Amino acid sequence: MNLLENKNALILGVANERSIAWGITKELKKYGANIGLTYQSELFKKRIDPLLLNFPVDFLQEMDVTNDQHFQNLKELIEKKWGRVDILVHSLAYADKEDLSGRFSDISRSGFMQAFDVSVYSFIALLKYLKTMMPAGSSAMAMTYHGSQKVLKGYNVMGAAKAALESATRYLADDLGEDQIRVNAISAGPIKTLASSGIKTIQNFRAIIEQRAPLHKNVTTEDIGGAAVWLASDLSKAVTGQIIYVDSGISITAM
DSSP states (O other): OTTTTTTTEEOOOOOSSSSSHHHHHHHHTTTTTTTEEESHHHHHHHGGGGGGGTSSSSEEEOTTTTTTHHHHHHHHHHHHHHHHSSSSEEEOOOOOOOHHSGGGGGHHHHHHHHHHHIIHHHHHHHHHGGGGGTTTTTTEEEEEOOGGGOOOOOTHHHHHHHHHHHHHHHHHHHHHHHGGGGEEEEEEOOOOOGGGGGOOTTHHHHHHHHHHTOOSSSHHHHHHHHHHHHHHGGGGGOOOEEEEEETTGGGGSSO
């Protein structure tokens, strides 16, 4: 299937085989996209390397999103390897565990700033550095969660960060619309990933979805990957600034 043939897709956020970013990566490649990945540190690279033994990608680049030089390094690598980026996937976030499970009013200044730097500003910075290499019709997307809209115990500062990310998505869509670059976000149902392991109530959320969501089932990384393929393709060429829910419908209920 060649829906994304000759498209260059940069994906940030693969940590292991359970990552949402990995599910998206597999789906994008299945539909013909060329793949470039980043990793946070050598520890994460050791987890990613086995995934790539039978899954060739064009490059795997170190990327600390709190380091501006790494953005510049990534830009220079893409200029050398590809010359352009057609698809950009931002699937990473971070908050200290104590800022997830403690009282929201006790969040430290440093913890708040770190969560917003990694989870929100990094998406803006990616487009700041790469927009000149994104041709008309390109698609950028970020991953969010319904905790941005409703209070979910154990989500705390990440809920505030995701709300900011969704707002940033709309402002980026408006800003980059004149360049014909589309910017959207996928609000995924809860997935058991390395990132979500810090959220103590994740299993409770998943149980609620099975009981009360219209589809009565939890979503998979492949489900999210399918939505990403649609957003990456020309099938969604008039869609921008939107939050696309992939959550079995739980967001429409009163829970």
